[in-house]
Amino acid sequence: MRVRGAETFGRVNLSFPITFSSIASLALFALTFWYWYETRSTKETLIFFAAGAAAVGQVSASFYMARALAESLRKDDRDLRRAEEIDARETAREAVRIKQESLRFGERWNNPTMFHARDTLRTIIKKHHIANEGELRTNIEANETNVIHIVNFFEEIGTACRHGVVAYDIIKEQFDFVVVETWVVLFPWIKQQRTKNAAIYEDFEALYDACKACKGRQ
Numbered sequence: 001m002r003v004r005g006a007e008t009f010g011r012v013n014l015s016f017p018i019t020f021s022s023i024a025s026l027a028l029f030a031l032t033f034w035y036w037y038e039t040r041s042t043k044e045t046l047i048f049f050a051a052g053a054a055a056v057g058q059v060s061a062s063f064y065m066a067r068a069l070a071e072s073l074r075k076d077d078r079d080l081r082r083a084e085e086i087d088a089r090e091t092a093r094e095a096v097r098i099k100q101e102s103l104r105f106g107e108r109w110n111n112p113t114m115f116h117a118r119d120t121l122r123t124i125i126k127k128h129h130i131a132n133e134g135e136l137r138t139n140i141e142a143n144e145t146n147v148i149h150i151v152n153f154f155e156e157i158g159t160a161c162r163h164g165v166v167a168y169d170i171i172k173e174q175f176d177f178v179v180v181e182t183w184v185v186l187f188p189w190i191k192q193q194r195t196k197n198a199a200i201y202e203d204f205e206a207l208y209d210a211c212k213a214c215k216g217r218q
Contacts, residue, residue: 102170105157109175117153120146121182128185140189151186151201154179158203161210168210176211183208 036045108114120143127139140147157175160166183190183204193200 098165098167099170101160102166102174105160105166105171106174109153114149114153117146117149121150121178125181125185133188136185137188140186147186147189150182151190151204154182154207155201155204158205158207161207162203171207172211175207179208179211 032045032048035048036042039045109118124136124139124143124147128136154175157166157171157179161168161171190201190204
């Protein structure tokens with residue numbers, strides 16, 4: 001049966017065969033005995049033994065240090081693989097979360113609480129094709145609360161896209177048509193709002209540009 005001991009180098013727990021030290025020590029004693037037998041000199045034999053013991057100590061230290069280094073490298077490799085696995089799981093979870101956030105915009109759009117805003121938008125889009133600009137502006141102004149609700153909703157989506165907290169491809173699949181139609185129909189009103197604040201609805205405009213480009217490739 002092989003007996004194993006343990007030594008600690010820094011924070012690395014290292015197991016090694018005791019037989020290595022035992023064999024090295026036995027070999028040293030055998031050589032010392034042979035040296036004494038050949039020389040019959042106690043003094044020379046003691047010097048030989050001391051030199052041999054130092055050499056055995058250096059060899060043993062090198063052996064154990066090499067084992068410690070190999071174990072440390074194996075531990076680092078295991079830690080690295082574990083960290084990579086954790087990163088991969090976190091990345092996968094983040095991707096799922098982003099998809100869920102993207103789909104929630106679709107849920108909100110179809111929620112009954114958005115009915116009046118959606119209905120107003122449908123009416124404005126229909127009248128856009130038959131009404132003159134004055135009539136259209138009057139219709140928008142008469143329903144300005146719902147119009148603001150709509151453009152703020154798409155501005156929120158555009159901001160989420162800009163910050164990367166939703167997936168552009170999923171957003172465009174859900175909203176490309178309605179975003180393009182809404183921007184085109186409401187742009188005169190948005191342009192008028194920009195006389196008060198030039199930077200208003202920039203994220204909505206960026207979303208419109210992205211959706212328009214997406215439609216152009218279809």
